[in-house]
Amino acid sequence: MVSRTLPTSLILSLALIGTTACGDSGEAEASSSTFTTTMTETGMTMTDSAETGTASGDGDGDNTGDGDGDPATGDGDGDNTGDGDGDNTGDGDGDNTGDGDGDTTGECFDLDQDGYGANCAMGPDCDDEDYNNHTVDGCANCADMDGDGQWVGCDIFDENKPGPDCDDLDFNVFSDEGCANCVDGDNDGVWVGCDQYGDEKPGPDCDDGNANVGLGDQVEICNGLAENCAGEVDNAPPNEMCPPEGVDAPNVDPMNGWDCDPPAPGQDGCVIVGCVEQYFDLDDAVNNGCECEGTPRTDSLAACSDAPQGYLGAVGEGEQLADLVVGTVPRIDNGIGSGREDWFSVDFPENDAVGVRPNTGQVEVDFAMNQGNDYRFQVYRSCNGNAWAGSLAENLNANSVDNEWWFYDDHQFGSPVNNAAWPNTVYIRVFRVQNDNTCNNYQLEVRRLDN
Numbered sequence: 311m312v313s314r315t316l317p318t319s320l321i322l323s324l325a326l327i328g329t330t331a332c333g334d335s336g337e338a339e340a341s342s343s344t345f346t347t348t349m350t351e352t353g354m355t356m357t358d359s360a361e362t363g364t365a366s367g368d369g370d371g372d373n374t375g376d377g378d379g380d381p382a383t384g385d386g387d388g389d390n391t392g393d394g395d396g397d398n399t400g401d402g403d404g405d406n407t408g409d410g411d412g413d414t415t416g417e418c419f420d421l422d423q424d425g426y427g428a429n430c431a432m433g434p435d436c437d438d439e440d441y442n443n444h445t446v447d448g449c450a451n452c453a454d455m456d457g458d459g460q461w462v463g464c465d466i467f468d469e470n471k472p473g474p475d476c477d478d479l480d481f482n483v484f485s486d487e488g489c490a491n492c493v494d495g496d497n498d499g500v501w502v503g504c505d506q507y508g509d510e511k512p513g514p515d516c517d518d519g520n521a522n523v524g525l526g527d528q529v530e531i532c533n534g535l536a537e538n539c540a541g542e543v544d545n546a547p548p549n550e551m552c553p554p555e556g557v558d559a560p561n562v563d564p565m566n567g568w569d570c571d572p573p574a575p576g577q578d579g580c581v582i583v584g585c586v587e588q589y590f591d592l593d594d595a596v597n598n599g600c601e602c603e604g605t606p607r608t609d610s611l612a613a614c615s616d617a618p619q620g621y622l623g624a625v626g627e628g629e630q631l632a633d634l635v636v637g638t639v640p641r642i643d644n645g646i647g648s649g650r651e652d653w654f655s656v657d658f659p660e661n662d663a664v665g666v667r668p669n670t671g672q673v674e675v676d677f678a679m680n681q682g683n684d685y686r687f688q689v690y691r692s693c694n695g696n697a698w699a700g701s702l703a704e705n706l707n708a709n710s711v712d713n714e715w716w717f718y719d720d721h722q723f724g725s726p727v728n729n730a731a732w733p734n735t736v737y738i739r740v741f742r743v744q745n746d747n748t749c750n751n752y753q754l755e756v757r758r759l760d761n
Contacts, residue, residue, distance in 0.1 A: 676714030
């Protein structure tokens, strides 16, 4: 309250009533403030007051002194935020969005930080979790169809989705250079010029003008050409280059069975020169290897001896050896010790008979099988002797020499009686005499008849 004393004795009381026009009725409503003046002889006293009973002196009815009518902030904006902008958001920008930018659009919402999103100046985002796409087309078409790590159809390409791929259906290319230059000029299945190489397009081809040359360090093959792109023709050992790829070639000697002799550049030059023991290459065809099996050395000998592999057994009177080995000597005989022969031994014990000589019976050897009539045999009393020595030859059948042989206990060719020594043990040599390089078979037959 403020009081002033005037030098008059007049006392005047005034009541001032302010009205405001509001509402639909147009009636005046009384304000909540009054003004009173009291005048006396000694002076005049003036008092003003508000409905709240405050006395800040700013005329706004609160205690802040800012004249804005709110009692808390003291900022003069008429709200309780304390930001002075006249709204209730507290951001001081004069709008109700709360983003402090002075417009009413709201805050830009951009999760993937590509500049696009809800309420963003650059525009909306079709997928706000994918940095590479924001347009509808990008979201629909961004793909890596061939799985090569290169993309097409994206709005943005980066290290996560590099691109664009020049051909998204071909794993081997993605750059413009790759799409233009990835070729197999010599049609050997090995490629050059691709961005990358895989199962469908292996490479690079070290010489795409030569169908016989492919990858950089390929295994050399026997064909008169260089497969390793180093200009070295058939430089590997023959056993490493042969047989040709995809060929089995059975029974070829794995250590020294091959030679390399191409008839012309680009033609296979693998030649079989050695077989495993007792196998033979008779037709010079690589595909079937050493196709003819000779007599097994488990059942025959390559030279005369008493070794058990060639022993046929002992034959008593009235007996016959059964299931003798089926043998093969593919090449024509060229002499004792040449290897083109089979040796056997058999015993005819003299005392293994009903009685003593001249009652020991008859021994016989012939062929149970002789395909092509290709084989003959010789009988020896000892390995170091001669064929048919010791009167063995006297008992040959003159019409089938070397095809069959028999020996009688007491056989007369006139007089005196034949006193040739009984053949307790004989050695039999079998050999081929015709149809060279064929795989015909033979089988011996050995028996002893009663006297």
